[in-house]
Amino acid sequence: MTSDDLAALIRTIPDHPKPGIQFRDITTLLLDGAGFHAAVSGMAAQIETRPDLIAGIEARGFLFGAALAHHFGCGLLTLRKRNKLPGQVTGINYALEYGEDRLEMPHGLVRSGQRVVLVDDLIATGGTAWAAAQLLSGAGAEIVQAAFLIDLPDLGGAARLQDKGLKTSSLISFAGH
Template sequence: MTDASATDNADLAALVRTIPDHPKPGILFRDISTLLLDGDGFRQTIDRLAALVEGEDYDLIAGLEARGFIIASALSYVLGLGKIMLRKPGKLPGQRVGIDYMLEYGTDRIEMHADAVRPGQRVLLVDDLIATGGTALAAVELLRGAGAVVETALFVIDLPDLGGAARLREAGIDERHLIAFAGE
């Protein structure tokens, strides 16, 4: 795991807006949209994420809907890699494969095109934030089920108190992030 110290990315953390009591009372929602509004901050975010995987070999990047698409697309451009879209049900045309997974408040599903990945391709998983890890773990299972080799996941933000990064590590994923907001 690579965990940049708070001082390394304090400039980026300062660009993330905190919205109290969203989506329900007691939750501090970390809103990355304010970081995306800052051109230099967004560029620095992508450059620093790219630096976390410098010299490593990947065939594709998989981005999780929806904010993860933004991060994954920019990172795909910088690294010169194709991008797999992991989407909510019914959003992709053509033949799809998917997986249902549990959330703390119910179930959800992610899907990808059935031909998005070939067995043995090395896939880097990317999203904006890791909280409980349910969606990221489902993505890993979906990709691995299609034959992909998934060993690394990148996030802009980790909420360590919710345990998602630890759950990914337990599943054999090298989780890396730029910013951690403790006490969530």
């Protein structure tokens, strides 16, 4: 299946969550078994360094992160939004266009030197992914790559991550927001 075939499986919902935004809904791709399989296989093929750990960003990053962790036979770490995890957590606040958010992970579970691939369904401005990379790096992990199903290159997130030295990959690109 080509990236154009995969893109055709993703529906676009105009003006969500606000006017002018073209929401790229992966639900329709997930419903297509062959499409979901091709997406995960394609993402896995782009990962150049075998990871010790996949870190999926809440929430859609969990779907692709779990499938990739299964593919590579490695562990899965879920990076959660504020106050979703029990016990002691390590977190990082980061800026959004319209405010601030926070990512957290269980404290002390990431080992120093672990090779980690960061995974999410989509990269837009790159703020959340960069915060995730900083959170993991702060715990001693080596972020070897950030893998996304979809890139919105007009918003510049992948380019920002690459400018900061983080290798990125994606299967599909959509112009615009």
